[in-house]
Amino acid sequence: MMTWENRWHPLLERWVTVTSHRGSRPWSGGRVTEAPDAPWFDPSCYLCPGGERISGIKNADYTDCFVFDNDHPAFKASAPAPEPAPGIYQSARAEGLCRVLCYTPDHGGRLSGLSEDQFKAVVRCWRDQTDGLMAAAGYEHVFIFENNGEVVGVSNPHPHCQIYATPFVFHTVAQEIQAVARYRQADADNLFDAIIRSEQADGRRILVETDDCLAFVPYFAQLPYETFIVPKGSWQRLPEMPGRVLDDLALVLRAVLKMQDHLWPTPQSYILSVHQAPKSLSVDHDYRCYIRLQPMLRGPGLQKYLAGVETGGGQFLNDGSPEEKAAELSAAGLLVSKES
């Protein structure tokens, strides 16, 4: 069935245009070739155990999660004082902290390939990093993300993510916080609960549902296989979640990543981000910690370009109907369960 309509994105308060009739349009460029299987250890890799980093520091011979401060940080306490800004402009020191988290010593591994226990350990590491950085002076917000695949510019395939702590809130999270507050004012309801109820009432876009979490391709998805993993309880940040919920979040995210990787013979490329509340957000604010997965391939080896309409105009055109893409992901999930 063709879907061709605008859909309101309640968290970003903007329209998304679903144009599923364009998904199979003639295409002669942007095919991504698969990287050859990487070895489990690469002596030249600066993320492998014992690897030498640009700073000259050698990594520990780690066996589980391994965290270190990024040698090329975008934000750092010792960033230089800014030049005075001319005219109406403003400048500020690029203060903050950037860390790298290697999920596993296995150079050729992948987040989706971690065992259940390894995956739970990664999410607990995200929790502990958030906890420590939120307790430290000078950081208002912790943003955790993984860039996965060459199409999102990853030069080192060693499975890892990044943890940024900054004295200000990143724009998308700030936007979402405002949208959630405006929704409360207008509709006297929690926007996340309203989204969960709307997805449950329809049901077609749900990928995984447990007692504590819901994973779905949102009605308002901006990308064909975009997926939200939303805990059902009102936790603003990872450290507030009980261990039971953290473990469940880990297993649901793992299941979703496996679905994404089983769509085609080649694995998906994606941006994964953990959205959580800044330190000073009022405890009774409705904002909720959740995970957003933005896959960057719209077909096997086919890169989704963010071109004029998206990048120039800020208007997303989604070539895939969220209902159909959710069905494809669920079918891929059946393949996963047959394998295991």
Ligand SMILES: [Zn+2]
């Ligand atoms: Zn490596």
